Amino acid sequence: MSASPGWFLRRLASLLVHGPDAPYVLGDLEEGMRRDLARGMSTRRARIRYLVNVLASAVSLARARIPARRPLRATPSWIDVKLGWRMLRKNPVLTLVAITSLAIGIPVGMAPVHVMEAFDAPPPVEHGDRLVGLRYRGGRGDLAATSYELDVWRSGLGSFETLGAIRRLEYNLAPEGGAGAPVAAAEVTASAFAALGTRPFLGRPLQPEDERPAAPPVAVLGYDVWRSRFDAAPGVVGSTVRVSGTPHTVVGVMPEGFRFPVHEGLWIPLRDDLASEPGRGCRSRSLDGSPRVFRRQRHRLRSRPSSAAWPTATPGSTGPTPTTGCGSRSSP
Amino acid sequence: MDSLGSFEQLVLFAVLRLSDDAYGVTIRETLEARTGRAFSSGAIYTALARLEERGLVRSRGGQATPGRAGRPPKYYRVQPEGARALLAAYEDLQSVAGGVVSDLTDLAEAES
Numbered sequence: 001m002s003a004s005p006g007w008f009l010r011r012l013a014s015l016l017v018h019g020p021d022a023p024y025v026l027g028d029l030e031e032g033m034r035r036d037l038a039r040g041m042s043t044r045r046a047r048i049r050y051l052v053n054v055l056a057s058a059v060s061l062a063r064a065r066i067p068a069r070r071p072l073r074a075t076p077s078w079i080d081v082k083l084g085w086r087m088l089r090k091n092p093v094l095t096l097v098a099i100t101s102l103a104i105g106i107p108v109g110m111a112p113v114h115v116m117e118a119f120d121a122p123p124p125v126e127h128g129d130r131l132v133g134l135r136y137r138g139g140r141g142d143l144a145a146t147s148y149e150l151d152v153w154r155s156g157l158g159s160f161e162t163l164g165a166i167r168r169l170e171y172n173l174a175p176e177g178g179a180g181a182p183v184a185a186a187e188v189t190a191s192a193f194a195a196l197g198t199r200p201f202l203g204r205p206l207q208p209e210d211e212r213p214a215a216p217p218v219a220v221l222g223y224d225v226w227r228s229r230f231d232a233a234p235g236v237v238g239s240t241v242r243v244s245g246t247p248h249t250v251v252g253v254m255p256e257g258f259r260f261p262v263h264e265g266l267w268i269p270l271r272d273d274l275a276s277e278p279g280r281g282c283r284s285r286s287l288d289g290s291p292r293v294f295r296r297q298r299h300r301l302r303s304r305p306s307s308a309a310w311p312t313a314t315p316g317s318t319g320p321t322p323t324t325g326c327g328s329r330s331s332p
Numbered sequence: 333m334d335s336l337g338s339f340e341q342l343v344l345f346a347v348l349r350l351s352d353d354a355y356g357v358t359i360r361e362t363l364e365a366r367t368g369r370a371f372s373s374g375a376i377y378t379a380l381a382r383l384e385e386r387g388l389v390r391s392r393g394g395q396a397t398p399g400r401a402g403r404p405p406k407y408y409r410v411q412p413e414g415a416r417a418l419l420a421a422y423e424d425l426q427s428v429a430g431g432v433v434s435d436l437t438d439l440a441e442a443e444s
Contacts (some may be wrong), residue, residue, distance in 0.1 A: 010401075017374065020381075021377040021381060021406070023403050023404075024355075024356055024377065024403065024404075024405065024406045025356065025373045025374055025377055026401070026403055027356075027396075027400035027401060027403030027404065027405060028355075028356035028357045028360070028373045028400075028405070029373060030399065030400050030401045030403070031357045031397075031399050031400045031405075032357050032360070032373070034399050035357065035361070052370075052372075053372050053373055056372030056374060056375065057372045057373045057374025057375070057377075058374060059372075059374070060372055060374035060375040060377075060378045061374040061377070061378060063378075064378040064381065172396075178393070179393045179394060179395055179396075179404060180393075180396065180404070181393050181396070181403070181404045181406075182402070182403055228391070229393070
């Protein structure tokens with residue numbers, strides 16, 4: 001057997017472990033397993049220990065992200081408590097059955113609701129409930145949009161307040177002259193920041209001119225990254241950082257709690273020239289890494305927009321039906 | 333100054349003991365070896381984040397190594413404020429426990 005935790009456990013760890021310290025926890029998990037094996041532990045036992053550590057770490061980090069709440073002050077009547085206690089003692093079997101039923105029934109009944117809420121929860125940004133993802137539905141499942149289609153949608157859809165595109169990646173982020181560390185990052189269009197409506201804590205967000213191929217590389221930092229990697233230095237805006245070895249100028253820091261689309265802490269411009277090549281709007285030429293296109297509506301989504309509201313992404317056509325053979329368009 | 337929790341005290345002692353080699357893996361191994369209990373990496377980082385927020389420890393990034401899948405470790409060092417808080421907690425415990433440890437041992441070893 002291999003001395004590594006394996007693809008599945010690694011993937012599980014990266015899915016479950018989140019937060020500003022997640023890269024360090026994931027690194028510790030790797031090193032911890034190697035040390036266990038070096039001490040003569042069997043691969044199977046080391047993997048079990050790895051898995052237990054992943055699950056326990058995920059719970060600890062998730063609990064740390066929940067804001068502390070004031071304890072509830074219940075004021076039950078003392079008579080009610082006494083009567084209840086007497087009834088419980090008088091019928092112990094009934095009490096046991098009732099408690100067991102509640103202990104099993106409540107979690108089982110609530111689990112699907114929590115799962116659905118987790119999937120359906122809007123991003124933690126201002127007016128997050130107005131953000132809707134856009135994608136094609138083709139013969140082989142959902143397909144991501146190209147930036148050419150993003151350009152068509154931007155110019156043709158009046159009912160959308162703003163359109164943006166985003167691609168999630170992991171980069172190595174290092175201060176100039178300092179040690180690098182991986183960080184969850186996203187390449188975004190400048191319009192994405194406008195769509196989200198969140199103002200930076202320091203500096204400015206990405207702007208359309210930052211997307212030009214010849215524009216100097218710039219980056220926007222997340223609040224947690226700014227605090228943990230740059231010691232919350234107020235002069236970080238204008239400084240140079242290395243993003244996977246390439247110097248970028250920091251132009252802004254987003255406010256505390258801003259994470260988009262999931263838990264990213266670094267945003268750089270999404271640069272692609274497909275929008276300038278109208279003939280390249282088909283699925284087979286979609287961008288590497290499949291950027292996700294989303295829109296922010298003027299009002300919270302209550303019903304699906306009619307198909308007549310959708311212009312085609314086919315070059316040179318303005319009708320509602322695509323004719324490129326690239327898959328049929330679906331409402332979000 | 334807020335008091336330290338028992339787990340935070342253990343973590344601070346481990347960081348102090350490890351000196352320049354205090355990072356997630358070594359802190360966890362030290363705690364497990366000396367207490368005989370299992371601790372998750374996430375719990376240790378959560379405690380260290382709280383301690384760093386209070387200015388009791390300070391962190392710095394290390395160099396990425398292949399054994400960590402290219403991810404660098406994060407080293408911690410106890411700050412003077414952390415040392416004072418830990419010393420105060422330890423002296424409180426010693427002060428209250430002084431003179432009753434033998435009774436405690438007898439009681440713990442007595443058959444229930």
